Amino acid sequence: MLDLDLQALRRLVETQHYRPLFVTVSGAHLYGFPSPDSDVDLRGAHLLPLREVVGLDLPEQTVERKLDLASTEVELVSHDLGKYLRLLVKNNGYVMEQIFSPLIVVGADFLHELRPLARRCITRHHYHHYRGFFATQRKLLNKQQPKILKTVLYAYRVLLSGIHLLRTGEVVASLPQLAEEYQRPFLLELIAQKQQEKGTAPALDWTFHDQQLRELEELLDRSYQQSPLPAERDRQAVHQFLVDYRLRPEPLQ
Structure with a gap:
Protein backbone atom coordinates (compact mmCIF):
# COMPACT_ATOMS: atom_id res chain seq x y z
CA MET A 1 0.00 0.00 0.00
CA ILE A 122 10.51 19.65 22.53
CA THR A 123 13.87 19.83 24.28
CA ARG A 124 17.53 19.30 23.50
CA HIS A 125 17.28 16.05 25.46
CA HIS A 126 15.36 14.43 22.60
CA TYR A 127 18.93 13.83 21.43
CA HIS A 128 19.07 10.79 23.73
CA HIS A 129 16.08 9.20 21.99
CA TYR A 130 17.63 9.55 18.54
CA ARG A 131 21.11 8.60 19.75
CA GLY A 132 19.75 5.43 21.33
CA PHE A 133 17.66 4.53 18.28
CA PHE A 134 20.67 4.94 16.02
CA ALA A 135 22.82 2.77 18.32
CA THR A 136 20.28 -0.02 17.87
CA GLN A 137 20.33 0.32 14.08
CA ARG A 138 24.14 0.42 14.06
CA LYS A 139 24.30 -2.86 16.00
CA LEU A 140 21.94 -4.45 13.49
CA LEU A 141 23.99 -3.19 10.56
CA ASN A 142 27.22 -4.49 12.07
CA LYS A 143 25.69 -7.98 12.13
CA GLN A 144 24.08 -7.93 8.69
CA GLN A 145 25.98 -9.42 5.79
CA PRO A 146 24.94 -8.29 3.24
CA LYS A 147 23.18 -5.22 4.56
CA ILE A 148 19.39 -4.90 4.53
CA LEU A 149 18.09 -1.74 2.87
CA LYS A 150 15.39 -1.18 5.48
CA THR A 151 17.97 -1.06 8.27
CA VAL A 152 20.22 1.31 6.32
CA LEU A 153 17.32 3.67 5.64
CA TYR A 154 16.16 3.58 9.26
CA ALA A 155 19.67 4.53 10.36
CA TYR A 156 19.75 7.53 8.02
CA ARG A 157 16.21 8.54 8.96
CA VAL A 158 16.79 8.59 12.70
CA LEU A 159 20.05 10.55 12.40
CA LEU A 160 18.58 13.18 10.10
CA SER A 161 15.37 13.50 12.12
CA GLY A 162 17.42 14.02 15.28
CA ILE A 163 19.75 16.54 13.66
CA HIS A 164 16.84 18.52 12.23
CA LEU A 165 14.94 18.60 15.52
CA LEU A 166 17.97 19.71 17.53
CA ARG A 167 18.77 22.47 15.06
CA THR A 168 15.28 23.78 14.35
CA GLY A 169 12.83 22.43 16.91
CA GLU A 170 10.79 20.96 14.04
CA VAL A 171 9.65 17.33 14.05
CA VAL A 172 10.23 15.89 10.57
CA ALA A 173 10.18 12.13 10.02
CA SER A 174 10.05 12.01 6.20
CA LEU A 175 13.38 10.79 4.82
CA PRO A 176 12.75 12.14 1.29
CA GLN A 177 12.16 15.60 2.78
CA LEU A 178 15.25 15.33 5.00
CA ALA A 179 17.37 14.02 2.11
CA GLU A 180 16.56 17.17 0.14
CA GLU A 181 17.05 19.46 3.14
CA TYR A 182 20.47 18.00 3.97
CA GLN A 183 21.60 17.43 0.38
CA ARG A 184 21.77 13.64 0.40
CA PRO A 185 20.23 12.83 -3.04
CA PHE A 186 21.65 9.29 -2.99
CA LEU A 187 19.04 8.47 -0.33
CA LEU A 188 16.28 8.90 -2.91
CA GLU A 189 17.95 6.18 -4.98
CA LEU A 190 18.04 3.86 -1.97
CA ILE A 191 14.36 4.54 -1.29
CA ALA A 192 13.45 3.76 -4.91
CA GLN A 193 15.44 0.54 -4.68
CA LYS A 194 13.66 -0.51 -1.47
CA GLN A 195 10.27 0.18 -3.02
CA GLN A 196 11.10 -2.21 -5.85
CA GLU A 197 12.90 -4.90 -3.89
CA LYS A 198 12.73 -6.50 -0.49
CA GLY A 199 15.51 -7.71 1.77
CA THR A 200 19.24 -7.47 1.27
CA ALA A 201 21.24 -5.12 -0.93
CA PRO A 202 24.30 -7.08 -2.11
CA ALA A 203 25.39 -4.29 -4.48
CA LEU A 204 25.34 -1.63 -1.76
CA ASP A 205 28.54 0.40 -1.48
CA TRP A 206 28.81 -0.10 2.26
CA THR A 207 32.14 1.72 2.57
CA PHE A 208 30.47 4.87 1.27
CA HIS A 209 27.37 4.55 3.44
CA ASP A 210 29.35 3.64 6.54
CA GLN A 211 31.32 6.87 6.14
CA GLN A 212 28.14 8.89 5.54
CA LEU A 213 26.54 7.47 8.69
CA ARG A 214 29.65 8.22 10.75
CA GLU A 215 29.63 11.82 9.54
CA LEU A 216 25.94 12.21 10.38
CA GLU A 217 26.49 10.62 13.77
CA GLU A 218 29.14 13.26 14.51
CA LEU A 219 26.78 15.95 13.24
CA LEU A 220 24.06 14.68 15.59
CA ASP A 221 26.45 14.99 18.53
CA ARG A 222 27.48 18.52 17.51
CA SER A 223 23.85 19.52 17.00
CA TYR A 224 23.14 18.45 20.57
CA GLN A 225 26.06 20.44 21.93
CA GLN A 226 25.04 23.54 19.95
CA SER A 227 21.26 23.16 20.14
CA PRO A 228 19.25 26.31 20.91
CA LEU A 229 16.41 24.19 22.33
CA PRO A 230 15.50 24.45 26.02
CA ALA A 231 16.59 21.78 28.48
CA GLU A 232 13.20 21.52 30.21
Missing part, protein backbone atom coordinates in the same frame (compact mmCIF):
# COMPACT_ATOMS: atom_id res chain seq x y z
CA LEU A 2 2.31 2.72 -1.27
CA ASP A 3 -0.55 5.21 -1.67
CA LEU A 4 -2.47 5.39 1.59
CA ASP A 5 -6.26 5.58 1.51
CA LEU A 6 -6.82 7.69 4.62
CA GLN A 7 -10.60 7.55 4.24
CA ALA A 8 -10.54 3.74 4.18
CA LEU A 9 -8.27 3.73 7.23
CA ARG A 10 -10.68 6.12 8.98
CA ARG A 11 -13.61 3.79 8.30
CA LEU A 12 -11.57 0.87 9.61
CA VAL A 13 -10.72 2.68 12.84
CA GLU A 14 -14.36 3.66 13.31
CA THR A 15 -15.33 -0.05 13.40
CA GLN A 16 -13.28 -0.56 16.57
CA HIS A 17 -14.97 -0.48 19.98
CA TYR A 18 -13.14 2.47 21.48
CA ARG A 19 -13.21 6.23 21.02
CA PRO A 20 -9.94 7.61 19.69
CA LEU A 21 -8.91 11.19 20.35
CA PHE A 22 -6.59 10.94 17.37
CA VAL A 23 -4.96 8.37 15.12
CA THR A 24 -2.08 9.11 12.75
CA VAL A 25 0.09 7.02 10.45
CA SER A 26 3.58 6.16 11.67
CA GLY A 27 6.25 3.72 10.48
CA ALA A 28 7.53 3.30 6.95
CA HIS A 29 4.68 5.30 5.36
CA LEU A 30 5.46 8.29 7.57
CA TYR A 31 9.19 7.87 6.98
CA GLY A 32 8.63 7.92 3.22
CA PHE A 33 9.98 4.51 2.23
CA PRO A 34 7.20 1.89 2.34
CA SER A 35 7.49 -1.23 0.21
CA PRO A 36 4.53 -2.58 -1.78
CA ASP A 37 3.96 -5.17 0.96
CA SER A 38 4.53 -2.87 3.95
CA ASP A 39 1.93 -2.98 6.68
CA VAL A 40 0.39 0.24 7.98
CA ASP A 41 1.26 1.44 11.48
CA LEU A 42 -1.46 3.49 13.17
CA ARG A 43 -0.70 5.20 16.47
CA GLY A 44 -2.78 7.42 18.70
CA ALA A 45 -4.52 8.14 21.98
CA HIS A 46 -7.94 7.65 23.51
CA LEU A 47 -9.62 8.75 26.74
CA LEU A 48 -10.71 6.27 29.37
CA PRO A 49 -13.84 7.33 31.31
CA LEU A 50 -13.05 9.26 34.47
CA ARG A 51 -14.82 6.66 36.63
CA GLU A 52 -12.35 4.02 35.40
CA VAL A 53 -9.16 5.94 36.27
CA VAL A 54 -9.88 7.33 39.75
CA GLY A 55 -9.92 4.02 41.61
CA LEU A 56 -7.16 1.93 43.11
CA ASP A 57 -6.64 -0.24 40.05
CA LEU A 58 -6.14 1.16 36.59
CA PRO A 59 -7.79 -0.63 33.67
CA GLU A 60 -5.86 -1.68 30.58
CA GLN A 61 -4.51 1.56 29.17
CA THR A 62 -3.40 0.35 25.74
CA VAL A 63 -5.46 -0.82 22.77
CA GLU A 64 -3.57 -3.09 20.34
CA ARG A 65 -5.28 -4.46 17.26
CA LYS A 66 -4.16 -6.32 14.15
CA LEU A 67 -6.56 -5.36 11.38
CA ASP A 68 -6.91 -6.04 7.69
CA LEU A 69 -7.56 -3.54 4.93
CA ALA A 70 -7.80 -4.99 1.43
CA SER A 71 -5.24 -7.69 2.34
CA THR A 72 -2.87 -5.12 3.91
CA GLU A 73 -2.07 -5.64 7.57
CA VAL A 74 -2.85 -2.65 9.74
CA GLU A 75 -1.42 -2.42 13.26
CA LEU A 76 -3.31 -0.08 15.57
CA VAL A 77 -1.78 0.92 18.93
CA SER A 78 -3.49 3.53 21.10
CA HIS A 79 -2.78 4.62 24.68
CA ASP A 80 -5.06 6.29 27.18
CA LEU A 81 -4.36 10.02 27.20
CA GLY A 82 -2.73 9.89 30.63
CA LYS A 83 -0.25 7.22 29.57
CA TYR A 84 0.34 8.99 26.26
CA LEU A 85 1.14 12.34 27.89
CA ARG A 86 3.45 10.69 30.40
CA LEU A 87 5.42 9.38 27.42
CA LEU A 88 5.36 12.86 25.87
CA VAL A 89 7.11 14.47 28.86
CA LYS A 90 9.85 11.81 28.79
CA ASN A 91 11.43 13.17 25.59
CA ASN A 92 9.94 10.32 23.58
CA GLY A 93 10.66 10.94 19.91
CA TYR A 94 8.18 8.33 18.71
CA VAL A 95 5.33 10.16 20.43
CA MET A 96 6.43 13.49 18.98
CA GLU A 97 6.53 12.03 15.47
CA GLN A 98 3.03 10.57 15.90
CA ILE A 99 1.62 13.89 17.12
CA PHE A 100 3.16 15.83 14.24
CA SER A 101 2.52 13.21 11.56
CA PRO A 102 0.93 14.89 8.52
CA LEU A 103 -0.96 11.63 7.83
CA ILE A 104 -4.01 12.15 10.06
CA VAL A 105 -6.60 9.37 10.08
CA VAL A 106 -8.91 10.83 12.74
CA GLY A 107 -8.70 13.59 15.33
CA ALA A 108 -7.50 16.69 13.49
CA ASP A 109 -9.38 18.95 15.92
CA PHE A 110 -7.79 17.28 18.95
CA LEU A 111 -4.32 17.53 17.39
CA HIS A 112 -4.96 21.23 16.83
CA GLU A 113 -5.20 21.50 20.62
CA LEU A 114 -2.35 19.12 21.43
CA ARG A 115 0.33 20.26 19.00
CA PRO A 116 1.00 23.69 20.56
CA LEU A 117 1.43 21.95 23.93
CA ALA A 118 3.70 19.31 22.41
CA ARG A 119 5.92 22.03 20.92
CA ARG A 120 6.54 23.25 24.46
CA CYS A 121 7.86 19.78 25.28
CA ARG A 233 9.72 20.76 28.92
CA ASP A 234 6.54 22.38 30.21
CA ARG A 235 5.42 19.48 32.39
CA GLN A 236 2.98 21.55 34.42
CA ALA A 237 1.10 22.62 31.29
CA VAL A 238 0.83 18.98 30.21
CA HIS A 239 -0.48 18.06 33.67
CA GLN A 240 -3.11 20.78 33.51
CA PHE A 241 -4.14 19.80 29.98
CA LEU A 242 -4.73 16.22 31.15
CA VAL A 243 -6.71 17.28 34.23
CA ASP A 244 -8.87 19.67 32.20
CA TYR A 245 -9.50 17.08 29.51
CA ARG A 246 -10.41 14.40 32.05
CA LEU A 247 -12.95 16.75 33.68
CA ARG A 248 -14.69 17.81 30.48
CA PRO A 249 -18.31 16.68 30.34
CA GLU A 250 -18.60 13.49 28.31
CA PRO A 251 -20.32 14.01 24.95
CA LEU A 252 -23.89 12.82 24.62
CA GLN A 253 -24.20 9.48 22.86
